[in-house]
Amino acid sequence: MSEAIKDLLKKNHMSVTDSRLQILDMFYHAPGALAHADIEKKASDKIDRVTIYRTLQTFEEKGIIHTIPTADNSVKYALCKDRCEEGHHHDNHVHFVCDKCGKTICLDDVHVPEVKLPKGFQPQQSNMVVNGFCSDCRS
Amino acid sequence: MSEAIKDLLKKNHMSVTDSRLQILDMFYHAPGALAHADIEKKASDKIDRVTIYRTLQTFEEKGIIHTIPTADNSVKYALCKDRCEEGHHHDNHVHFVCDKCGKTICLDDVHVPEVKLPKGFQPQQSNMVVNGFCSDCRS
DNA sequence: ACATATTTGCAATTATGTTGCAAATTTTAT
DNA sequence: ATAAAATTTGCAACATAATTGCAAATATGT
Ligand SMILES: [Mn+2]
Ligand SMILES: [Mn+2]
Ligand SMILES: [Zn+2]
Ligand SMILES: [Zn+2]
Numbered sequence: 001m002s003e004a005i006k007d008l009l010k011k012n013h014m015s016v017t018d019s020r021l022q023i024l025d026m027f028y029h030a031p032g033a034l035a036h037a038d039i040e041k042k043a044s045d046k047i048d049r050v051t052i053y054r055t056l057q058t059f060e061e062k063g064i065i066h067t068i069p070t071a072d073n074s075v076k077y078a079l080c081k082d083r084c085e086e087g088h089h090h091d092n093h094v095h096f097v098c099d100k101c102g103k104t105i106c107l108d109d110v111h112v113p114e115v116k117l118p119k120g121f122q123p124q125q126s127n128m129v130v131n132g133f134c135s136d137c138r139s
Numbered sequence: 140m141s142e143a144i145k146d147l148l149k150k151n152h153m154s155v156t157d158s159r160l161q162i163l164d165m166f167y168h169a170p171g172a173l174a175h176a177d178i179e180k181k182a183s184d185k186i187d188r189v190t191i192y193r194t195l196q197t198f199e200e201k202g203i204i205h206t207i208p209t210a211d212n213s214v215k216y217a218l219c220k221d222r223c224e225e226g227h228h229h230d231n232h233v234h235f236v237c238d239k240c241g242k243t244i245c246l247d248d249v250h251v252p253e254v255k256l257p258k259g260f261q262p263q264q265s266n267m268v269v270n271g272f273c274s275d276c277r278s
Numbered sequence: 279a280c281a282t283a284t285t286t287g288c289a290a291t292t293a294t295g296t297t298g299c300a301a302a303t304t305t306t307a308t
Numbered sequence: 309a310t311a312a313a314a315t316t317t318g319c320a321a322c323a324t325a326a327t328t329g330c331a332a333a334t335a336t337g338t
Pocket of ligand 4: 273
């Protein structure tokens with residue numbers, strides 16, 4: 001359990017606890033985004049469901065992770081890499097969901113393009129999710 | 140309850156029932172996308188929750204309505220206007236969600252732009268949702 | 279009008295998420 | 309190092325959303 005993770009918690013003014021270290025560690029080693037259920041399963045020494053909900057919520061508020069709006073309306077989370085801050089995210093990258101392996105991936109370098117909206121619409125935030133086959137799964 | 144709605148059901152090889160007529164009618168007269176809860180409330184002579192779930196699922200399978208992946212992971216539905224077919228949708232338009240009034244709108248004329256993905260990713264379907272203020276709500 | 283096929287509503291079950299609170303843990307002050 | 313204060317955790321209870329099996333009701337084809 002790396003020292004860097006502990007530091008991240010401290011940098012964000014959060015108490016350093018086992019659950020938080022363990023969950024953050026999962027995110028750092030995960031191949032893609034994680035759902036609540038993924039975390040619940042992977043947690044070696046069991047973490048309570050409620051603690052997981054609260055930890056995810058706290059991480060999200062602190063700008064450590066962001067939620068990903070997938071097409072099937074399931075909630076997934078991934079680390080923020082865009083120096084998000086407490087209370088305000090700016091992860092404006094595209095997300096990819098593999099229809100075969102189910103992996104959900106942040107395409108950190110692919111920005112969500114602007115679109116021209118009809119008269120009167122005032123955009124604030126855009127989300128884009130692409131479904132298809134990831135590099136591991138295309139045939 | 141228009142005859143056209145009845146015909147739409149027949150054209151799609153579905154039995155014509157009160158629930159279906161009533162729900163389809165709602166979609167035709169709604170100002171935006173509808174959530175399961177919206178339908179449950181509006182139904183004049185009460186339709187069972189389960190029937191609503193099943194009706195929405197059937198409509199979706201038949202290519203009559205499509206789901207909208209909102210940023211807050213709530214499920215909304217709207218009529219397909221892009222001649223979707225049984226089993227395969229191709230609603231490739233942008234969706235707009237108003238942060239003030241909550242209305243969710245299909246921007247049928249705004250196509251989801253293509254994005255260049257990293258090497259190896261094979262896109263199949265893209266979704267884009269824009270949040271902001273709709274024409275009625277901007278100040 | 280009847281037989282057949284489909285849909286509906288109900289009850290039971292499962293999944294997902296939230297809240298209050300006491301006990302445990304972590305942090306801060308001494 | 310110890311104690312007090314602050315925060316976090318786990319449990320139980322609750323709330324909400326969604327799914328399933330099945331019998332009764334309704335719709336369809338003849
Ligand atoms: Mn991301
Ligand atoms: Mn739409
Ligand atoms: Zn894959
Ligand atoms: Zn609005």
